[in-house]
Each structure stands twice: as structure tokens, then as C-alpha cells.
Amino acid sequence: MLEFFLKLFFKKGNKKDKDHDSPSQKASYPYALSVFTFLALQSFLATGGSLHLVFPDLPTPIAFTSGRAMHLNLSLLWPLLGIMGSACYFIVEFTGNELYTPKLIKWNFWYLLITILLLLASLALGHTEGREYLEAPFPFKVALLVGFLFFILNLLISIFKNRLLYHPETIIMFSGFLLASLLYLPNLFPVLHPTVDDTFRFLVVHLWEEGSLELVATTVASLWLATLKVVPLNRAKRLILWEAILVLFSGALASAHHLYWIGLPRFWQLIGAAASAIQVIPIVLLGITAFRSLYSSNLNHISLYFFYSSVFWNIVGVGLLGFLLALPPLNFYVHGTYLTSAHSHMALFGFFGFLVLGTSYFILTRRYSLSAAHKKRVKLSVILLNSGLAIMSGSLILTGLLQSYLCYVAGLNFTRTHLLLHPYLLLRAAGGAVFGAGAFLLALEMWLHFFRLVIFQTLQHR
Amino acid sequence: MQSLGVYLITLLVSLLLFGLPLFYSLKPLYEETWPEEAMAGKKIWQEKGCIECHTLLGNGGYSGGDLTFVTATKTKEELLAFLTSPPVLPPAKQLRHIALDPEQAKSVISFLEKVSEIDTHGWPPKPVRNSSAQK
Numbered sequence: 001m002l003e004f005f006l007k008l009f010f011k012k013g014n015k016k017d018k019d020h021d022s023p024s025q026k027a028s029y030p031y032a033l034s035v036f037t038f039l040a041l042q043s044f045l046a047t048g049g050s051l052h053l054v055f056p057d058l059p060t061p062i063a064f065t066s067g068r069a070m071h072l073n074l075s076l077l078w079p080l081l082g083i084m085g086s087a088c089y090f091i092v093e094f095t096g097n098e099l100y101t102p103k104l105i106k107w108n109f110w111y112l113l114i115t116i117l118l119l120l121a122s123l124a125l126g127h128t129e130g131r132e133y134l135e136a137p138f139p140f141k142v143a144l145l146v147g148f149l150f151f152i153l154n155l156l157i158s159i160f161k162n163r164l165l166y167h168p169e170t171i172i173m174f175s176g177f178l179l180a181s182l183l184y185l186p187n188l189f190p191v192l193h194p195t196v197d198d199t200f201r202f203l204v205v206h207l208w209e210e211g212s213l214e215l216v217a218t219t220v221a222s223l224w225l226a227t228l229k230v231v232p233l234n235r236a237k238r239l240i241l242w243e244a245i246l247v248l249f250s251g252a253l254a255s256a257h258h259l260y261w262i263g264l265p266r267f268w269q270l271i272g273a274a275a276s277a278i279q280v281i282p283i284v285l286l287g288i289t290a291f292r293s294l295y296s297s298n299l300n301h302i303s304l305y306f307f308y309s310s311v312f313w314n315i316v317g318v319g320l321l322g323f324l325l326a327l328p329p330l331n332f333y334v335h336g337t338y339l340t341s342a343h344s345h346m347a348l349f350g351f352f353g354f355l356v357l358g359t360s361y362f363i364l365t366r367r368y369s370l371s372a373a374h375k376k377r378v379k380l381s382v383i384l385l386n387s388g389l390a391i392m393s394g395s396l397i398l399t400g401l402l403q404s405y406l407c408y409v410a411g412l413n414f415t416r417t418h419l420l421l422h423p424y425l426l427l428r429a430a431g432g433a434v435f436g437a438g439a440f441l442l443a444l445e446m447w448l449h450f451f452r453l454v455i456f457q458t459l460q461h462r
Numbered sequence: 463m464q465s466l467g468v469y470l471i472t473l474l475v476s477l478l479l480f481g482l483p484l485f486y487s488l489k490p491l492y493e494e495t496w497p498e499e500a501m502a503g504k505k506i507w508q509e510k511g512c513i514e515c516h517t518l519l520g521n522g523g524y525s526g527g528d529l530t531f532v533t534a535t536k537t538k539e540e541l542l543a544f545l546t547s548p549p550v551l552p553p554a555k556q557l558r559h560i561a562l563d564p565e566q567a568k569s570v571i572s573f574l575e576k577v578s579e580i581d582t583h584g585w586p587p588k589p590v591r592n593s594s595a596q597k
């Protein structure tokens with residue numbers, strides 16, 4: 001019956017051949033390339049901002065408030081773009097079917113890119129809705145959502161067309177994207193009460209990265225490892241389902257760890273602590289898989305450096321620090337301190353960002369033989385990114401602990417505390433500079449690679 | 463196949479488990495009505511991007527202090543004076559705090575007064591050693 005309707009409305013799609021990227025997969029290249037570019041831009045902005053915190057009199061082309069808003073928006077948007085591209089790539093890779101329309105994937109990219117650039121320009125000019133991470137004015141939010149919905153529609157039609165309804169990996173990714181768009185909805189319109197306002201914000205700030213988009217990310221990562229034959233495909237598939245179930249079950253309720261002190265009933269503390277503890281299980285699962293994969297004989301693709309970095313930060317920043325921060329009696333003393341900042345950098349970039357960089361790097365380099373010099377430079381940039389992040393988060397942890405002690409134990413006022421924190425904040429800025437150097441080198445290398453690739457292809461086509 | 467079913471059920475159950483209590487926790491807050499002036503104050507607070515430097519309920523930027531209960535520690539006059547003729551903030555030698563005109567400042571203060579009524583379960587912690595002499 002269902003088959004009949006499917007036949008009536010959707011002609012079955014084309015099959016792809018195994019040794020070349022299909023048009024849909026090629027359409028995901030620009031998504032991957034934009035990831036590296038935006039990361040470089042973001043780290044440049046952020047290093048400037050972190051210096052501005054210590055030397056407020058430094059002349060800057062854009063105000064601190066604008067710069068911070070741009071930084072926060074970028075921190076959500078490039079991982080989103082990256083994971084969209086990677087999802088397209090791996091869905092096609094594993095189902096062997098083309099997406100409904102590769103053209104739409106391509107146009108969607110340019111549309112989203114222009115929207116994001118205009119959004120950033122608008123923030124730079126000081127227009128803001130004044131809500132952290134979601135500062136972009138209303139029209140930009142709508143524009144983003146529309147682009148995202150077109151992408152989801154494309155996936156949906158592909159699912160029908162290629163009879164993928166019973167294909168768990170695709171359904172998990174699709175549901176992740178759909179959920180992400182739904183969680184965005186309450187944030188389109190202004191709300192009055194600050195408690196409600198913050199709760200809605202965390203639906204995106206927290207639940208994108210620890211729910212909806214994490215569903216997509218863990219699926220993409222498992223398929224990536226399977227493509228490299230680091231993990232056998234059937235194990236990867238089992239892992240995907242268990243990860244997805246655990247992520248969903250704990251991720252939603254764990255948002256409660258943001259709700260402890262913002263004006264909601266006390267029972268959220270219990271829920272937050274319990275669910276955050278469960279959140280550690282999928283991380284352990286991933287850690288075990290990663291550890292076991294170290295014995296694989298196929299560890300030869302350089303993109304794996306990104307994967308192991310991601311696993312490391314996931315364990316340290318999310319599993320360990322995140323878990324500790326989520327305990328209500330501890331959170332009481334560190335909520336609203338620099339410790340939150342340490343955690344969010346380790347989680348959002350360390351875990352999620354590195355993962356997206358890894359799949360994006362894989363997509364761009366998979367079909368090409370890479371020169372030794374290229375590999376060397378990429379290794380160097382991964383080392384710089386990791387060391388920068390380590391210096392940055394290490395100093396933020398120290399800053400946070402000291403801040404909490406000075407404010408809540410010694411009882412110094414805010415201004416005196418902040419002045420005492422300056423040496424550590426300067427160290428953070430130094431870490432940021434190291435990180436930024438890595439990000440720049442990597443972006444440069446990827447653009448060089450891209451030009452080589454384009455030239456290579458045009459020569460081949462002659 | 464079966465596992466896909468388990469997945470979809472988990473999806474629904476976890477969203478309901480989270481969404482329903484959240485809905486009932488937020489409902490009374492959502493229905494609160496605030497005085498015009500406080501509402502106008504929130505708008506100004508947002509338009510000026512105060513959150514990038516200050517936390518409210520502990521969420522926000524860290525270069526200025528948390529302002530959830532600032533109206534309990536400072537008088538209206540002090541705050542008005544601070545916001546309308548802002549001082550240079552150390553360690554800066556030139557850069558002054560963002561300035562508001564008196565109307566805007568009054569609205570923001572009225573907004574902050576409403577914020578201070580929110581029950582944060584005792585957060586932020588009271589200092590263990592009360593060294594008001596050091597302030």
C-alpha cells in the first residue's frame with residue numbers, strides 16, 4: 001500500500017557509483033570549506049575580544065558587545081552548516097542513493113551563507129535583540145529558519161523517494177534536524193519574563209548541541225569511522241542506535257542543569273543532576289569505541305586526528321567537568337563564573353567543533369592523495385588548536401575557581417575580584433592566540449587544497 | 463527495524479518527560495503581567511546588549527557583575543546616577559560605562575526591580591567571610 005503511494009508520487013532516485021563522489025556529495029563541499037573559514041574568522045574576533053576584556057581602552061573597530069554577539073552566533077552557526085553538509089554526504093554514502101535535488105543543497109548553501117554574512121554585519125553594526133547566542137534581529141532569524149526548512153524538506157523528499165523510511169541512520173539524522181528547527185521556534189518572538197526567556201534560549205543553546213544536532217553528529221561520526229573501516233559497519237550501526245537513544249533520553253532532561261537558579265521550581269535540580277549523570281554514559285560508550293579503534297590497522301587517514309581530539313575533549317570537558325558542574329551544590333558556587341566558560345569552550349568547540357572539522361576535512365580530502373607537506377601542516381594546526389584550547393580552558397578553570405573563592409568566600413566585590421583575575425584572563429587571551437594561529441593555518445591549508453582540487457578537476461575535464 | 467521503533471518511542475517519551483513539567487513550571491510565569499515601565503526597561507536592556515557584559519540570573523557575560531539583585535544593594539538614586547553619568551571603570555583609563563538618558567535609566571531600573579523578585583533559591587551565595595570593610 002505504502003509502496004504504491006510512494007511509486008505514485010516519487011520516482012525512485014539514481015544510484016551512485018562507489019569510487020566517486022556523487023553530485024549531492026559534491027554539493028556538500030562548500031559547507032565543509034565554510035566551516036574552516038568561519039572558524040578562522042571567529043577565533044580572530046574572539047582573540048581580539050579577550051584582549052579587550054583585559055585592556056578595555058584598546059581602540060577597536062567594533063564594540064565589545066557586538067564582537068561578543070558575533071562570536072556567540074558563529075559558535076552555533078558554523079557547526080550547524082558543517083553538520084548539514086556532512087549529513088548530506090554520509091546519507092548518500094550509506095544509502096547509495098542521490099538526494100532529491102543536489103541543486104537545492106547547493107543553492108541552500110549560498111542562501112544560508114549570505115544570510116549568515118548579513119546577520120554578522122548587522123550584529124557588527126550594533127543591532128541586537130539582546131539575548132545571548134540569539135542576538136540576531138527577527139528578520140535574520142526567520143531567514144535562517146526558512147533556509148533550514150528547505151534543507152529539511154529536501155531530506156524528507158529524499159527519504160520518500162529512496163524508500164528510506166526503514167533506514168534508522170537516515171531517520172535519526174532527519175529527526176535531529178527537525179527537532180532543531182522546532183526548538184528554534186520559541187526563540188523567534190520576544191517573551192517578557194526573564195525566566196521564560198532564558199529557558200527558551202537554552203532550548204537552542206543547550207538542546208541543539210546536546211540533543212538534536214548531537215543525534216546527527218554521533219550518527220555522522222559513526223558512519224565516518226565505518227567509511228574509514230576503523231570501526232566495522234555493523235558495530236557502527238548498533239552504536240548509532242544506542243547512542244541516539246541515550247542522547248535523547250538524557251539530553252532533553254539534562255537541560256535542567258541550566259534551570260537550577262533562574263526562577264523555576266526546585267525539583268529541576270533533582271532532574272538536572274540525575275539526567276546529567278546519565279549523559280555521561282554515551283560519552284563513555286564513545287570513549288570505549290575510540291579506544292578500541294586505536295587497535296585498528298586502518299588508522300591512516302589524517303582526519304582521525306580531529307576525531308581523537310574530539311573524543312578527548314568530550315571526556316574531559318563534557319564528561320568530567322560538565323558532570324561536576326551539573327551537581328547542584330557545586331553549581332551553586334560556580335554558576336555565572338568563568339568556569340561555565342571553560343566548560344562551554346571544551347564542549348562546544350572541543351567536542352562538537354572538532355567533530356565537525358573532522359568530517360568536513362574528510363569530505364574535502366577523501367578522494368585526493370595528499371602531499372606530505374599538506375599533512376604536516378594539518379597536523380601542526382591540530383596541535384595548535386588543541387594546545388590553544390588547553391591553555392584557554394585551563395586558565396578559564398583557574399579564573400573561575402579564583403572568582404568563586406574571591407566573591408563567595410572572601411567576599412570581595414565584583415570590581416576588585418575582576419581586577420585580580422586579569423593575569424589569568426591574559427593567559428586565556430594568549431591561549432586564544434595560539435588557537436587562532438592553528439585555525440588560520442588550517443583555513444589557509446584548506447583553501448589551498450580547494451584551489452588545487454578545482455584546478456586539478458578543470459584540467460582533467462579538458 | 464525494532465530498534466527504530468525503540469528510538470522513536472524514546473524520542474516521544476523524552477520530549478514529553480521534559481516538555482510537560484516545563485510547560486507547567488513556565489505557565490504561571492508566562493502569564494505574569496508586568497508594569498509598562500518594567501517592560502519598556504527590558505526592551506532597552508535588550509536593545510543595548512547589556513547581557514554581553516552582565517549576567518542576569520547568572521547567565522550572560524562576565525565583564526560586569528551580576529545584576530539580578532542590584533536593586534537590593536543600591537538605591538534607585540545611586541543606580542540612576544551611575545547609568546546617566548557613568549564613571550570610567552577600572553582598569554580602563556578612558557572608556558566609560560555605557561550611558562542611558564534618565565527616562566531609559568528609570569525604565570531599566572524598574573525592570574531590574576522586577577527581576578529581583580524572582581526566586582533563585584538563594585543564589586548567588588552569600589560570602590562566607592563578610593568583609594564589607596574591604597569593599
Ligand code: HEM
Pocket residue numbers: 205206209210214257258276277279280318319322323324325326327331334335336340341343344347348351352520521522
Ligand atoms: C555535548 C556537548 C555540550 C555542549 C556543546 C555544551 C554547551 C554548553 C554551553 C554553550 C553552556 C553555556 C556557557 C555560557 O553561558 O557561557 C553550557 C553550560 C553548562 N553545561 Fe554544557 N554542554 C555540553 C555538555 C554538557 C554535559 C554532558 C553536562 C553535564 C554532565 C553539561 C553541564 C553544563 C552545566 C552545568 C552548565 C552551566 C550552567 C550554568 O552554570 O550556567 N554540559 N554548556
